[in-house]
Amino acid sequence: MFSYFERLIDPFPRERLGSPPPTLWRFIWYFARPIWPLLAVMAVLNALVSLVEVSLFGFLGQIVDWLSASSRETFLADQGWTLVAMGFVILVVLPGLVFAEALVGFQAIFGNFPMRFRWSIHNWLLEQSLGFFQDEFAGRVSTKLMQTALALRETITKSIDVMLYVVVYFGGIIFLVASADWRLVLPFAGWLGLYFVLLRYFIPRLMVVAEHQAGSRAQMTGRIVDAYANIGTVKLFAHTRREAEHSRRSMAAFLQPVYGQARLINGFYTSLTLLNSLLLLAVGALGIWLWLGGAISVGAVAVGVGLVLRLNGMSQWIMWEVSALFENIGTISDGIATFTLPVALNDEPGAKKLAVATGEVRFENVGFGYAEARSHRQAGAVVEDFTLTIRPGEKIGLVGRSGAGKTTLLNLLLRFYDVDQGRILIDGQDISRVTQESLRSQIGMVTQDTSLLHRSIRENILYGRPDASEADVRRAVERAQAAGFIDDLSDVDGRHGLDAEVGERGVKLSGGQRQRIAIARVMLKDAPILLLDEATSALDSEVEAAIAENLYTLMQGKTVIAVAHRLSTIAALDRLIVLDRGRIAEEGTHAELIQRGGIYASLWNRQVGGFIDAGRDDGNDEDGGVGTTPGAARAAE
Numbered sequence: 282m283f284s285y286f287e288r289l290i291d292p293f294p295r296e297r298l299g300s301p302p303p304t305l306w307r308f309i310w311y312f313a314r315p316i317w318p319l320l321a322v323m324a325v326l327n328a329l330v331s332l333v334e335v336s337l338f339g340f341l342g343q344i345v346d347w348l349s350a351s352s353r354e355t356f357l358a359d360q361g362w363t364l365v366a367m368g369f370v371i372l373v374v375l376p377g378l379v380f381a382e383a384l385v386g387f388q389a390i391f392g393n394f395p396m397r398f399r400w401s402i403h404n405w406l407l408e409q410s411l412g413f414f415q416d417e418f419a420g421r422v423s424t425k426l427m428q429t430a431l432a433l434r435e436t437i438t439k440s441i442d443v444m445l446y447v448v449v450y451f452g453g454i455i456f457l458v459a460s461a462d463w464r465l466v467l468p469f470a471g472w473l474g475l476y477f478v479l480l481r482y483f484i485p486r487l488m489v490v491a492e493h494q495a496g497s498r499a500q501m502t503g504r505i506v507d508a509y510a511n512i513g514t515v516k517l518f519a520h521t522r523r524e525a526e527h528s529r530r531s532m533a534a535f536l537q538p539v540y541g542q543a544r545l546i547n548g549f550y551t552s553l554t555l556l557n558s559l560l561l562l563a564v565g566a567l568g569i570w571l572w573l574g575g576a577i578s579v580g581a582v583a584v585g586v587g588l589v590l591r592l593n594g595m596s597q598w599i600m601w602e603v604s605a606l607f608e609n610i611g612t613i614s615d616g617i618a619t620f621t622l623p624v625a626l627n628d629e630p631g632a633k634k635l636a637v638a639t640g641e642v643r644f645e646n647v648g649f650g651y652a653e654a655r656s657h658r659q660a661g662a663v664v665e666d667f668t669l670t671i672r673p674g675e676k677i678g679l680v681g682r683s684g685a686g687k688t689t690l691l692n693l694l695l696r697f698y699d700v701d702q703g704r705i706l707i708d709g710q711d712i713s714r715v716t717q718e719s720l721r722s723q724i725g726m727v728t729q730d731t732s733l734l735h736r737s738i739r740e741n742i743l744y745g746r747p748d749a750s751e752a753d754v755r756r757a758v759e760r761a762q763a764a765g766f767i768d769d770l771s772d773v774d775g776r777h778g779l780d781a782e783v784g785e786r787g788v789k790l791s792g793g794q795r796q797r798i799a800i801a802r803v804m805l806k807d808a809p810i811l812l813l814d815e816a817t818s819a820l821d822s823e824v825e826a827a828i829a830e831n832l833y834t835l836m837q838g839k840t841v842i843a844v845a846h847r848l849s850t851i852a853a854l855d856r857l858i859v860l861d862r863g864r865i866a867e868e869g870t871h872a873e874l875i876q877r878g879g880i881y882a883s884l885w886n887r888q889v890g891g892f893i894d895a896g897r898d899d900g901n902d903e904d905g906g907v908g909t910t911p912g913a914a915r916a917a918e
Contacts, residue, residue, distance in 0.1 A: 286388035290316055292396035298405045303621040305614060312398055313437050319389055320441065326382035327445045333375050335453030338587055340367055341580075349579050386438065394437075395430035402426055402620055410625040411697040420506025421499045422619065428495065429616030432609035439606045443599055450595065454588050461581035462571055468563035469592075475556055476596065480603065483549040487542065487604055491611030494538035499615065501531040510785065546604055553600055557593040564589045626699060626717065634719035638708055639673035640809045640840035642694065646703035649693055663689045664863040667703070676841035678851030680881055681860035687844045689863075691812050694842070696720055707810070725808035729815030731799040733787030738767055739779040741787075741798055745806035753805060754779070760835075761801035766794055804835055811836060813843040848885055857881065 294315075301311050313320065347360055357364075403426065406413075414422070451473065458465045508515060508524045515524050568582040650662035663686045671677055679687040693700055696712050705712050712720050725745070733741050742754050749757075758764050758779075770781040772789070787795045803811070813832075845851045852871040859867035859874065859881045867879050874881035 283388055286384045289319060289389040290393035290397060292393045293400050294397065298401040300623050301621050303617060308617050309433065309436060312433060316394060319385055323382060323385045324441050324445055326378055327441060328449045330378045330382060331446055331449035332453060333370060333378065335450055338457060338584055341584060341587055343580060395434045398430040398433055399426055408624050412625060421503030424499050424502040425616045425619055428612050432612035436606060436609045436613060439602050443602050447599065458585055461577045464571065465567060465585055468560055468567060472556060472560040479549060479552055483545055484603060484607055487545050488607040488611055490538045490541045490545065491608035492614050494542060495612040495615035497535040497538055501535045504528050504531045549600055553596055557596060561589045628716045629714050632714055632716045635707060635710055635715040635723055637723045637809045641673045641708050642671040642840055643706045644669045647700050647705060648702035649689065649700050662863060667863060669858065671840055674838060674840060675856065676836055676854045678854045678857045679842060679844045679860060680857055685860040686863040687860055688814055691814055695724060723808050724810045724812060725803040725806045726812040727799050727803050731795040733783045733795055733798060735782065735785045737780050737782050738798060741783065742802050742805055745802040749805050757801040757805040760804050761797045763797040763801055809839055811839045811841045815845055848888055
């Protein structure tokens with residue numbers, strides 16, 4: 282039975298989420314709409330529970346009247362079956378309704394609904410551009426995802442609870458009291474009017490404070506997670522106290538709306554207690570006065586006072602529920618600001634998969650500036666009127682000073698950003714008109730800043746080709762010169778070798794080890810286009826020399842674009858493109874550029890000056906030495 286209700290909501294729907302509506306209630310309804318039948322059933326059950334509870338107070342008044350007017354000898358004979366019926370309602374009907382409501386609320390909705398929200402939003406977030414995540418704390422986004430899911434569930438379910446409870450319960454109270462004497466309704470009507478005045482005054486203020494609190498909480502969490510994620514840098518610069526102070530400021534900022542919320546709740550609670558005391562006094566005095574005049578029975582007075590005492594507890598429950606409700610609404614409003622942003626990079630309608638036959642890459646009059654790509658911030662163009670054709674199977678190197686646009690060109694080719702003008706083609710296909718997934722599946726890339734997933738080494742390598750065999754994984758590990766250290770690895774849970782987990786972002790491994798895992802991953806992927814962005818920068822010379830031979834093997838038959846500040850690692854490539862402020866300043870082979878004596882020759886001389894005579898074509902220095910890698914040796918030939 283429990284399993285049946287737990288399967289009523291699919292927590293992992295297959296349909297992809299579009300951009301949710303940006304307004305509060307439309308946003309809530311957008312996610313509540315798929316489960317509205319269950320919400321309706323829960324509302325009906327909630328209303329029935331409220332009616333039964335109110336009817337019990339009416340029955341209480343009848344018992345008082347029966348006891349005061351009936352004979353002990355004939356009481357059970359006269360009212361016995363009525364008592365049995367009410368016992369059945371108390372022991373069977375009320376628990377049964379509560380159980381049915383719990384099945385819908387807890388088994389069906391409680392866990393599945395927030396998980397459904399998390400799954401849908403997580404998939405939507407994964408579609409967001411690289412710039413989206415560069416502009417946000419990862420911890421802040423994940424915190425919003427977790428908090429908003431729970432806040433959405435609580436807002437929907439508590440709204441149903443509170444609204445129906447108030448309408449049905451208070452309606453029942455008015456009916457019971459009015460059936461005794463209409464004048465007994467007056468204190469309740471006055472109480473209700475003043476109660477709404479309190480709600481109207483305090484709730485909007487609580488909502489504003491709650492929204493500020495949600496934003497401050499996410500900011501605080503983001504800063505704390507940022508410190509933990511970069512703990513190596515914090516300790517390297519001995520800034521633990523400075524980082525603690527940085528977090529303390531966000532914690533102090535979070536306390537301000539908390540204090541404001543506490544003050545408002547204090548005022549609300551005190552005012553409500555005073556209002557309830559006035560209601561008790563008014564109903565008690567009026568009830569006694571009406572009884573003295575013979576207008577109502579003792580049972581009616583008992584019902585009126587009993588309902589006041591019940592209303593006292595219920596009104597405080599409503600106060601806390603409404604306060605929590607608007608705190609959740611504040612959390613949702615804060616989440617809306619993040620989760621309704623449009624996806625910056627979408628596939629065109631009807632976009633086809635990229636088909637790579639030869640691997641020709643062509644940049645045609647490409648222009649790009651981060652001002653246009655990232656919220657129109659003030660920045661100059663990184664790439665201007667850039668035109669370059671890379672022939673199938675050609676291996677080129679991008680060279681230039683920092684900020685010349687080398688990595689930006691790789692990001693544009695991967696379509697992490699869209700060009701502002703011009704176009705990029707692979708085998709004649711405009712990359713803006715093919716699916717992003719198919720584009721990136723045809724490109725392998727090793728970066729300088731290698732980040733691994735917090736999973737096992739095997740899972741990280743298989744990220745290159747999930748369907749690869751164990752033999753393929755082992756072969757990639759051997760080719761990346763990573764077998765030696767992988768076999769010696771173990772984690773805190775006792776897993777060894779390829780099964781050992783690498784920690785968040787691969788922190789358990791050295792920079793060189795992470796880079797060799799990344800190289801193994803790309804070797805396993807074996808894509809027709811290969812991008813190398815400082816691919817061997819974290820390796821020592823001995824390991825780099827060993828891997829370089831395998832990289833040259835991997836390059837065979839592929840179109841290769843390599844970026845390296847260490848020029849010896851790319852000197853042997855077919856063609857070198859020298860960039861300056863987003864434009865091609867020079868191009869040619871290593872020897873041609875050295876003879877030209879331009880930007881490339883200047884960069885080369887700075888790196889090898891004093892050790893290698895750059896003016897000699899054979900690349901040998903006076904001691905007969907050559908570059909530190911096979912690339913330098915080949916360039917010198």
